[in-house]
Amino acid sequence: MAAIIECPSPNFDERTLPVSIVVIHYTGMASGAEALRRLTDPEAKVSSHYLITEDGQVVRLVEEDKRAWHAGKSYWRGVTDINSASIGIEMVNPGHEFGYRAFPEPQMAALVTLMMGMVPRYGITRGNIVGHSDIAPARKEDPGELFDWERLAKLRLALPRPTQYLTDPHWTDAGFLLALERFGYDIVDQAAAVRAFQRRFRPETLDGVIDGQCRAILLSLLTGGDKGAAMRAGTPI
Numbered sequence: 001m002a003a004i005i006e007c008p009s010p011n012f013d014e015r016t017l018p019v020s021i022v023v024i025h026y027t028g029m030a031s032g033a034e035a036l037r038r039l040t041d042p043e044a045k046v047s048s049h050y051l052i053t054e055d056g057q058v059v060r061l062v063e064e065d066k067r068a069w070h071a072g073k074s075y076w077r078g079v080t081d082i083n084s085a086s087i088g089i090e091m092v093n094p095g096h097e098f099g100y101r102a103f104p105e106p107q108m109a110a111l112v113t114l115m116m117g118m119v120p121r122y123g124i125t126r127g128n129i130v131g132h133s134d135i136a137p138a139r140k141e142d143p144g145e146l147f148d149w150e151r152l153a154k155l156r157l158a159l160p161r162p163t164q165y166l167t168d169p170h171w172t173d174a175g176f177l178l179a180l181e182r183f184g185y186d187i188v189d190q191a192a193a194v195r196a197f198q199r200r201f202r203p204e205t206l207d208g209v210i211d212g213q214c215r216a217i218l219l220s221l222l223t224g225g226d227k228g229a230a231m232r233a234g235t236p237i
Contacts, residue, residue: 005057011047022086023070023132048062050114056106076135091107180197195207
């Protein structure tokens with residue numbers, strides 16, 4: 001990763017919680033330059049700690065000890081002030097509105113390098129490395145179904161998608177939603193919460209329907225029962 005470029009944003013304030021979460025976003029704008037202007041515009045009142053360009057350049061907008069304004073109204077595992085508890089990383093990508101595409105290798109490599117230093121520094125667990133859609137399922141889709149979560153998971157920088165020993169627990173829809181809330185999601189908008197879960201752990205089908213595969217994946221995540229993630233047994237996820 002090249003040296004970090006400093007481009008301070010005026011849009012921050014003081015934290016009231018320790019850092020325990022990483023939130024990954026896409027910029028969802030026509031260009032990276034446009035996104036950078038917005039993230040540093042005092043009138044916009046939005047920011048993130050970092051922005052990573054498609055060619056792998058890392059730009060620091062807000063120091064990590066400050067509260068950047070990237071999450072908006074959001075929730076994860078009982079935390080409602082996500083901005084205070086998280087580090088926000090914006091990945092330059094046009095998003096679903098402007099021609100969504102896969103995240104290039106230099107961009108993903110830079111993200112990995114950044115996170116390899118950040119995650120152990122704060123003791124952030126894999127279950128607290130999330131996308132914007134996870135913490136705001138009714139409002140957001142980013143970083144979306146093309147984001148390479150499995151690459152992060154192989155480096156223990158995110159939870160892997162369970163692949164083995166999946167069994168359908170035959171929960172009712174209400175039972176699934178309660179389990180989904182226990183895992184961390186806000187389920188006020190139930191269909192949106194299901195789609196957000198699918199986008200993260202079953203991105204090939206984003207229909208918002210609770211089916212046997214969704215139930216089995218969630219059970220494995222909650223129990224650590226999949227063989228591929230066995231190393232996390234006894235460790236907070």
